Amino acid sequence: MSDPATWSLAEAARALRERRLSSKELLAACLKRIERWQPRLNAFVELEPEAGNAATGPLCGVPLAHKDMFYRAGRVSNCGSKIRRGWVASATSAALERLGAAGALQIGTLNMAEFAYGPTGHNEHFGDCRNPWDTARIPGGSSSGSGAAVAARLVFGALGSDTGGSVRLPAALCGVTGLKTTLGRVSRHGAMPLCHSLDTIGPLARSAEDCALLYGAIAGFDARDPTTSREPVKADLSQPARGLRVAFSPAWAERDAHPEVAKALREAAAALRSAGLALVEVEAPPLEPMSVQGMIVMQAEASAQHARWMRERPADYGSAVRARLEPGYAIPATVYLEALRQRSALLERFCEDTLRDADAFLVPVLNLLAPTLEETGAHGGAEMRKVIGEIGPLTRWVNYLGVPSLALPGGFDSRGMPIGLQLVGRPFAEEMLLRIGHAFQQATDWHLRAPRES
Amino acid sequence: MVEEALRLQRIALAPGRAERIEAALAPALAAAARTLLPLEFEVDPTSYALVLERCKA
Numbered sequence: 001m002s003d004p005a006t007w008s009l010a011e012a013a014r015a016l017r018e019r020r021l022s023s024k025e026l027l028a029a030c031l032k033r034i035e036r037w038q039p040r041l042n043a044f045v046e047l048e049p050e051a052g053n054a055a056t057g058p059l060c061g062v063p064l065a066h067k068d069m070f071y072r073a074g075r076v077s078n079c080g081s082k083i084r085r086g087w088v089a090s091a092t093s094a095a096l097e098r099l100g101a102a103g104a105l106q107i108g109t110l111n112m113a114e115f116a117y118g119p120t121g122h123n124e125h126f127g128d129c130r131n132p133w134d135t136a137r138i139p140g141g142s143s144s145g146s147g148a149a150v151a152a153r154l155v156f157g158a159l160g161s162d163t164g165g166s167v168r169l170p171a172a173l174c175g176v177t178g179l180k181t182t183l184g185r186v187s188r189h190g191a192m193p194l195c196h197s198l199d200t201i202g203p204l205a206r207s208a209e210d211c212a213l214l215y216g217a218i219a220g221f222d223a224r225d226p227t228t229s230r231e232p233v234k235a236d237l238s239q240p241a242r243g244l245r246v247a248f249s250p251a252w253a254e255r256d257a258h259p260e261v262a263k264a265l266r267e268a269a270a271a272l273r274s275a276g277l278a279l280v281e282v283e284a285p286p287l288e289p290m291s292v293q294g295m296i297v298m299q300a301e302a303s304a305q306h307a308r309w310m311r312e313r314p315a316d317y318g319s320a321v322r323a324r325l326e327p328g329y330a331i332p333a334t335v336y337l338e339a340l341r342q343r344s345a346l347l348e349r350f351c352e353d354t355l356r357d358a359d360a361f362l363v364p365v366l367n368l369l370a371p372t373l374e375e376t377g378a379h380g381g382a383e384m385r386k387v388i389g390e391i392g393p394l395t396r397w398v399n400y401l402g403v404p405s406l407a408l409p410g411g412f413d414s415r416g417m418p419i420g421l422q423l424v425g426r427p428f429a430e431e432m433l434l435r436i437g438h439a440f441q442q443a444t445d446w447h448l449r450a451p452r453e454s
Numbered sequence: 455m456v457e458e459a460l461r462l463q464r465i466a467l468a469p470g471r472a473e474r475i476e477a478a479l480a481p482a483l484a485a486a487a488r489t490l491l492p493l494e495f496e497v498d499p500t501s502y503a504l505v506l507e508r509c510k511a
Binding site for chain 2: 182183184231286288289292293295296307310311314326327329330331332335337338339340341342343344345346347348351359402425426427428429432
């Protein structure tokens, strides 16, 4: 029998249901891998090998671990920070309650950027998280431990949060699948806030099928989060994706994409076509202007959220996060509100123009090859700011519009690092994106490739 | 301007930091202003929830 920790979540859940394997055996397989990988990755903040769950459900006995910002009553949530180190929550997050009710095990908490405000995976307080494909390179953030742990097959899935790309960046850089949900689709009750207009919660897992299982468990209305929608949750992948339409901009790829990323994008379009989907050529939406507006909203809201601690305990922030927070206090209120006024019109344009004849828009997650931790860290020199600035522009606009996006492994670059692509859809189109992603993963094997233990 | 704005909000800055923030923020604010769509007078941010609903799949 192959190492069960390397199976997909769907396969593992099936084996548990059919009693071909016990939950104890599955957990032991994960713990064995964690023991080997953790010293190299620093993906876990805390391991809880005694995890138990009496509930039965579709995720019964499946070991998961989550970004260290989803609260649990009586347990510590450090939020990647010195300020919240050792802080004990009084309530459990809605997303964790729902995973628990579906029978999932939580076997630990995962590393993250301080207060989820950083795209690389650096953390001055808990140590940097590393990419399992090359430990010198960034795993992406802010859900860095979630990306690294799922990629190295330490757990079958993990929750992340996505405010400007924090699920999709680590998914792309670590070669796993990640779902950024529609604003209001998953309750934020009991999850650390960063930017109320942009924050979303979503799963990272080994495939679209696995993400669908986790998404189906966590999504839906919650009276404790007034922003959640009553729209019914659908996560059924049994309907074929054949005939669904994917918009794609060859002109953007030719003009603006890194050559290796453009090649992966073209090959993904060809794979989707061969899987029976229709490819529709479109002009790319105004990615840069939307990203700029999204940045304004993010900076203003994050800085307001942290204002009290920035006044009272500024020295307890890591230098990079403090430097990210400071400019937000100088953004005029009129500029912030104008960015929010623009949002409705830009969302309508995206749906009416880019998605006029299509169900999803295919675009890369990142337009650069995975940089190193050193290049993007405190000692990265003059280029550091520029490289970090190039990480978020293709993800931030999606949060600004509030729409869902599925990040998928779409190939490897010349240095052997994963390239991530994303399918961006209309509000509440998660099921459609997952169906398209599932069809893509039945036609390709990028998602099946795992980093080697050396 | 940045130094005064942050001082009034009681956000402490290291020496020389205000100038660096100003240098980084000015082009960002200019870029945000340059790409604004001409909106109807009646549009306000609360319309977003309705548009999200209207645009759904």
